[in-house]
Amino acid sequence: MSGAGQGDSTRVVHAGLGDPAHGAPFLAGPVFQAANHWVGDAGPGGYGRTGNPTWSAYEDALASLEGGDALVFASGMAAVAATLLPVLGPGDVLVAPHDAYPGVRVIATEHLERAGVEVRFVPSSTDAFVAAADGATVLWVETPSNPGLTLVDIPRLAALPPRLVVDGTLATPLRQRALDDGADVVVSSASKHLTGHSDLVLGYAATRDTEWLGAMRSWRAIAGAIPGPFEVWLAHRSLPTLAVRLERAEANARALLEALPASLDPRYPGFGSVLTFTLESADAAQAFLARSALVAEATSFGGVHSSAERRERWGTDDVPPGLIRFSAGIEDTTDLVEDVLGALAAG
Numbered sequence: 001m002s003g004a005g006q007g008d009s010t011r012v013v014h015a016g017l018g019d020p021a022h023g024a025p026f027l028a029g030p031v032f033q034a035a036n037h038w039v040g041d042a043g044p045g046g047y048g049r050t051g052n053p054t055w056s057a058y059e060d061a062l063a064s065l066e067g068g069d070a071l072v073f074a075s076g077m078a079a080v081a082a083t084l085l086p087v088l089g090p091g092d093v094l095v096a097p098h099d100a101y102p103g104v105r106v107i108a109t110e111h112l113e114r115a116g117v118e119v120r121f122v123p124s125s126t127d128a129f130v131a132a133a134d135g136a137t138v139l140w141v142e143t144p145s146n147p148g149l150t151l152v153d154i155p156r157l158a159a160l161p162p163r164l165v166v167d168g169t170l171a172t173p174l175r176q177r178a179l180d181d182g183a184d185v186v187v188s189s190a191s192k193h194l195t196g197h198s199d200l201v202l203g204y205a206a207t208r209d210t211e212w213l214g215a216m217r218s219w220r221a222i223a224g225a226i227p228g229p230f231e232v233w234l235a236h237r238s239l240p241t242l243a244v245r246l247e248r249a250e251a252n253a254r255a256l257l258e259a260l261p262a263s264l265d266p267r268y269p270g271f272g273s274v275l276t277f278t279l280e281s282a283d284a285a286q287a288f289l290a291r292s293a294l295v296a297e298a299t300s301f302g303g304v305h306s307s308a309e310r311r312e313r314w315g316t317d318d319v320p321p322g323l324i325r326f327s328a329g330i331e332d333t334t335d336l337v338e339d340v341l342g343a344l345a346a347g
């Protein structure tokens with residue numbers, strides 16, 4: 001059982017497991033179901049699109065880590081859609097950072113605006129949100145932001161009249177407890193640190209607001225934005241190592257931050273696996289990626305393997321052509337630093 005006063009590793013190891021039962025595994029295997037035998041009155045356990053015991057166990061784990069009720073979704077984007085689409089309508093106002101995760105911007109401009117919602121894009125800073133909050137329905141913040149890696153003041157924004165949603169993907173519930181800080185909903189892509197092996201796409205939302213939770217739950221069932229039980233089971237199986245993975249990735253990120261020359265403008269929000277630095281051109285950045293032996297060129301972050309990409313290649317972020325978004329993995333620190341410095345020096 002996990003208790004509130006325990007450390008991170010203890011909490012993730014035991015999250016969502018309940019008391020051990022004689023002869024039973026610590027984590028029950030995935031339950032594969034569509035139609036169940038279901039007798040008498042209707043209920044949410046009757047069909048696999050509305051409920052599944054494997055989801056419930058993982059949701060209990062996420063709930064204990066976030067300090068609210070949690071719902072697991074087929075992806076981070078499914079959680080984003082379920083948080084916004086059922087609650088915003090004509091006349092509502094959404095404030096979001098103009099460097100929000102690109103999918104969030106597409107939901108805002110291609111779906112919410114078309115549904116009569118006013119969308120205000122602002123820089124990713126506390127002051128910009130405060131300035132735009134007047135008359136707003138929902139403030140959507142991503143902190144740390146990505147790839148800008150700026151932080152906003154969650155308690156200050158939570159004290160304003162609009163409801164506050166925090167995309168806490170980069171932080172994980174081990175580094176940021178957005179609900180404790182006053183946020184109404186925390187949304188996260190579990191495809192990143194939470195699962196950590198670059199082999200799953202999954203997401204979740206957590207809240208203490210039972211009405212919002214209910215809206216998201218019915219959206220999930222009706223839109224069919226549901227994960228497969230096996231993916232959720234793998235996610236739960238990956239959770240116990242979250243704290244140790246994160247600690248090693250952070251040690252590697254900090255070592256790189258110290259080793260990188262200041263001329264490359266290295267940036268790091270102080271926690272998590274993601275840092276950025278900027279080479280003089282797109283070509284220099286691509287050459288660095290090609291030369292490194294340990295760092296795979298890949299989008300996404302939070303995996304056990306170090307990876308990096310030239311972020312401007314997507315055309316979705318206002319960043320210099322040579323900006324590298326780097327995700328520190330859990331390789332040995334000396335090997336990783338040597339590899340990265342070697343790949344930089346060879347240029």
Ligand SMILES: *Cc1c(COP(=O)(O)O)cnc(C)c1O
Nearest residue numbers: 075076077101169189191202203
């Ligand atoms: C990856 C990501 C998402 C989307 O999650 P998926 O699991 O890829 O759908 C949303 N927000 C942030 C900050 C992300 O990094």
